[in-house]
Amino acid sequence: MYLPNDRHVENRLLVPALEQSCRQLGVNIVCGAHVIRVLSDGARATGAETILGQYHAGTLVNAAGCWSATIGVPDEALRPPVFPVRGQMLAISLPTQEFLSRVVRSPRSYLVPRHDGRLFLGATMEEVGFDKRNTVWGINKLLNGAQELFPGLRDCAIQEMWAGLRPGSKDHYPVLGATVLPGYLLATGVFRNGLLLAPVLAATMADLVTSGQTPERISPFSIERFARDEVVAGKIPGA
Ligand SMILES: Cc1cc2nc3c(=O)[nH]c(=O)nc-3n(C[C@H](O)[C@H](O)[C@H](O)COP(=O)(O)OP(=O)(O)OC[C@H]3O[C@@H](n4cnc5c(N)ncnc54)[C@H](O)[C@@H]3O)c2cc1C
Structure with a gap:
């Protein structure tokens, strides 16, 4: 769509x-x-x-x-x-500003281009308590999901990774x-x-x-x- x-x-x-x-x-x-x-x-x-x-x-x-x-x-x-639902994210450098100008969503991940040349990849959904660490599984999932959509991202530099806690309910x-x-x-x-x-x-x-x-x-x-x-x-x- x-x-x-x-x-x-x-x-x-x-x-x-x-x-x-x-x-x-x-x-x-x-x-x-x-x-x-x-x-x-x-x-x-x-x-x-x-x-x-x-x-x-x-x-x-x-x-x-x-x-x-x-x-x-x-x-x-x-x-x-209400309980925490962890979301891991990372930011990579866009290959060029023209590479992507719109948000792209797939069932496995979403990509959000920023005007300053960063591309955000998000996000995991994990019920692991009040734990804001990044994990091998989480980052791997985001990177694989993004590369499935855009193989051209493979040589991009990773700038930052972080996690946040969403307030979930039953x-x-x-x-x-x-x-x-x-x-x-x-x-x-x-x-x-x-x-x-x-x-x-x-x-x-x-x-x-x-x-x-x-x-x-x-x-x-x-x-x-x-x-x-x-x-x-x-x-x-x-x-
Ligand atoms: C990776 C990720 C991606 C997301 N993407 C989107 C998105 O694209 N669109 C969207 O709409 N939402 C998104 N969300 C969800 C969104 O971030 C949350 O729904 C939103 O932040 C919840 O807002 P809130 O004010 O209820 O809670 P919070 O933003 O968590 O704020 C709660 C505040 O209460 C304070 N606090 C906690 N305990 C106490 C206490 N005892 N006394 C005083 N203060 C206290 C905390 O310090 C905090 O400042 C995303 C979340 C994550 C993790």
Whole structure:
């Protein structure tokens, strides 16, 4: 399939840009405040205990990605069933800038050309816990997948390799919205699509925080579906 409107962003520039934009809007960003647990007065969430002290707030959103379930909660039913799914990637030097100008996907790998002459090869899907190492198997798989598509890559220099941890869930769908503890919200489990979904999820969560009402479009993604045992891998919640 040829997808002329397919776009990609430079993710390493995106987060600093987001931070700058937030600060310009007056958002107070505290770095290094690792959250240990959610604080509650028994009736509702009242804030977070962090390694830098306590922060109090009327509403708390757990958006800690694959670490969301590591944050202490007053009741185990509030812990999102989210876990890390490792993705290994590498960057090689494009033979020429004209070699490839569009994203190419195959069942075995995908290739993303950048404007600075790098070509990204991605990505593995591995449930190996909180382990961000690159492995022989992973890198081999990516290189073989890319060479199957483009044998001309064989002499390209490898520039960099790395791995990231995606926030996965049992049915591979996000875990969003209110919980049984008033004031404690979840925005996690976005798995392979966290960048793609970020704008719509941010707007939707902001609606929920300001109105107190769960927008219809996210109600199927509540944490409650796991308690009802309606969860099947790949099945859209509520469908
Ligand atoms: C190789 C690879 C390729 C990918 N490609 C794509 C793609 O093409 N398109 C796409 O849309 N998505 C892609 N993804 C998925 C995307 O990266 C994730 O879905 C997204 O980063 C998840 O965003 P998040 O904000 O939920 O979690 P994260 O980005 O993991 O952010 C969670 C944050 O919470 C912080 N945190 C954790 N614990 C605590 C704590 N206790 N206290 C305070 N802070 C804490 C962490 O430090 C981190 O900054 C890819 C992922 C990988 C690994």
